[in-house]
Amino acid sequence: AQKITQTQPGMFVQEKEAVTLDCTYDTSDQSYGLFWYKQPSSGEMIFLIYQGSYDEQNATEGRYSLNFQKARKSANLVISASQLGDSAMYFCAMRCSSNTGKLIFGQGTTLQVKP
Amino acid sequence: DTAVSQTPKYLVTQMGNDKSIKCEQNLGHDTMYWYKQDSKKFLKIMFSYNNKELIINETVPNRFSPKSPDKAHLNLHINSLELGDSAVYFCASSQGTRLNTEAFFGQGTRLTVV
Numbered sequence: 001a002q003k004i005t006q007t008q009p010g011m012f013v014q015e016k017e018a019v020t021l022d023c024t025y026d027t028s029d030q031s032y033g034l035f036w037y038k039q040p041s042s043g044e045m046i047f048l049i050y051q052g053s054y055d056e057q058n059a060t061e062g063r064y065s066l067n068f069q070k071a072r073k074s075a076n077l078v079i080s081a082s083q084l085g086d087s088a089m090y091f092c093a094m095r096c097s098s099n100t101g102k103l104i105f106g107q108g109t110t111l112q113v114k115p
Numbered sequence: 116d117t118a119v120s121q122t123p124k125y126l127v128t129q130m131g132n133d134k135s136i137k138c139e140q141n142l143g144h145d146t147m148y149w150y151k152q153d154s155k156k157f158l159k160i161m162f163s164y165n166n167k168e169l170i171i172n173e174t175v176p177n178r179f180s181p182k183s184p185d186k187a188h189l190n191l192h193i194n195s196l197e198l199g200d201s202a203v204y205f206c207a208s209s210q211g212t213r214l215n216t217e218a219f220f221g222q223g224t225r226l227t228v229v
Contacts, residue, residue, distance in 0.1 A: 030212075031214060032214060033214035033215050035217065035218075037220075039156075041143070043222060043225075044221075044222045045204065045205065045207075045220035045223075046222065047217045050215055050217060052214060052215055053214075089156060091158065093158075095212075095214050096214075097214060097218075100163065100171055101148075101163060101165070101170070101171070101209065101211070101212025101213075101216070102148070102160040102171050102214055103160065103161060103218055104160075105157070105158040105159070107155075107156070107157060108157075115133050
C-alpha cells in the first residue's frame with residue numbers, strides 16, 4: 001500500500017530557529033517523487049519543495065531543505081530561520097510511478113512560530 | 116492572473132440539492148484533478164483528467180460527476196447533496212503526470228451542506 005505518515009500533529013518553533021517536520025512514506029515502487037506543500041490559514045496550497053527517489057542530493061529551495069533518507073523511507077522538511085509567516089499546516093505528499101499522477105498526502109503538521 | 120481558479124469560493128446549500136463547482140486553469144496544463152479535504156484536513160484525490168480523458172476515478176459516490184469540456188476546465192457536479200459532503204474541494208492542475216511535476220492548486224471551495 002502507498003502511504004504517507006506525518007506523526008507530528010502540531011509543532012512549535014521560536015522565530016529565527018530551525019525546525020524539522022517529519023514525513024515517512026511507504027511504497028513498493030522504485031520510482032517516486034516526494035513533495036511538501038504549505039497551507040496557511042487562508043487555505044490555499046503552496047508548493048515548497050520536491051525530491052525524486054533517484055536524486056542523490058537533498059533538495060533545497062531557499063530556507064527549505066529536504067532531509068531524504070531513502071533506506072529509512074523518510075523525507076523530512078527542514079525550515080531554517082523560521083519566520084512568523086511560516087505558521088501554517090504542512091503536508092508531505094508522494095507521487096508514485098504506478099499511480100497515474102495522483103498525489104497521496106499525509107495527515108499534515110501544524111506549525112506555529114512564536115515571536 | 117490566478118493560475119488555477121475555482122468558483123464559488125464558498126457554497127452553502129441544503130441537503131438534497133444539486134450543485135456545481137467550476138475550475139479553470141490558465142497554465143496550459145493538460146492534467147487536472149479534484150481533491151477533497153475533510154474536516155480533519157486530510158486531502159484525498161477524487162478524480163483526474165488528462166487531455167479531457169478521465170484517468171483517475173477513486174472510490175467516490177456516483178453522485179459526484181466530473182466534466183472536462185476542454186483541457187483548461189474541470190467542473191465538479193454533485194447531486195443529492197448529503198451532510199457528509201461538507202468539505203473543502205480543491206481543483207489542481209499539472210503538466211502531465213510525471214513524477215517531478217508539481218501540482219498547482221486552486222484556492223479551494225468550502226462546501227457546507229445544512
